[in-house]
Amino acid sequence: MHVDVMTTPQPLQSTGELARRTQEVGFSGLLFTETGRTAYLSAAVAAHAAPGLELSTGVAVAFPRSPFVTAASAWELQEATGGKFRLGLGTQVRTHVVRRYGADFEHPGPRLRDYVLAVKACFAAFRTGKLDHHGQFYNLDFITPQWSAGPIDAPDPKVDVAAVNPWMLRMAGEVADGVHVHPLGEPGYIARHVIPKIAEGAQNSGRSPDDIAVIVPVMTIVGDTDEERHRERELVRASMSFYGSTPNYSFIWDEAGFEGTTARIRERQKAGDVKGMAAQITDEHIAAFATESTWDGLADALTAKYGGTATRVVLYNALADPERFERYGDVAQRLQR
Structure with missing residues (x-):
């Protein structure tokens, strides 16, 4: 089980130090949400500050950016991290997308499905020079060497999506590489909906459910x-x-x-x-x-709740108190053994 830290993007001047510290105390990676600051710029700073640290957007808002722009950003971050970047995408909600970003939102589920496929088509185009995606919402078929990022010495970035309802979970199993479970995703919900719907979607597209990462943010209450x-x-x-x-x-x-x-x-x-x-x-x-425990018991408590289902656990509030961060790192190292 990989263990990441969740953070909202900070001023870029402080992001490098956060990344270095995250790596030093023993976490697998750093996951950037997207609110008032962009996740991609923070990931870029972190990639240079802490080589080898796994980085992901969790999640970046999809629709305000064209699939090509998103794919190009993810491609550069995958190169910068040596293949340790995951692109996490989400729809956000209508009010934000329409009234804050000024973008289209209609049919968000099918639109996100088409978006993921368009992003993956762009990855293929960077390697082959041929762009050919024709979907319900996005049509991309023009690229030249001048406007291509070109091949990189790393596999294509994994593309994960935020999903809550059964349709979105099934869609993720069909076309994505992972699912960002909602922070309210308690073990019963994961067992009832997340795992079976991912498996159903994977079966529909001839894939193995084991190939789709289940990324679970967990709220912890820990202390002695x-x-x-x-x-x-x-x-x-x-x-x-x-x-x-x-x-x-x-x-x-x-x-x-x-x-x-x-x-x-x-x-x-x-x-x-x-x-x-x-x-x-x-x-x-x-x-x-939530998961409540003493410090000594936290690793076992998280394993008992999520050990059979989560590929990656993301500690939601590990950064709430900087003085406790190293103790969370110790727990992360125990879970990753």
């Missing part, structure tokens, strides 16, 4: 005292209320036995009551959706 764990528990409670406010994710709560959680969170959200949102996440929610 009640005070330590209480502080982290409240941070996790707030994070869960944020993710749990999205209607498309409500079925995950419901199937885990917490019916109506999203509706209650959204009621407080509409009232502008952030503390009230967090209050809807009970300790029972946290026990099911």
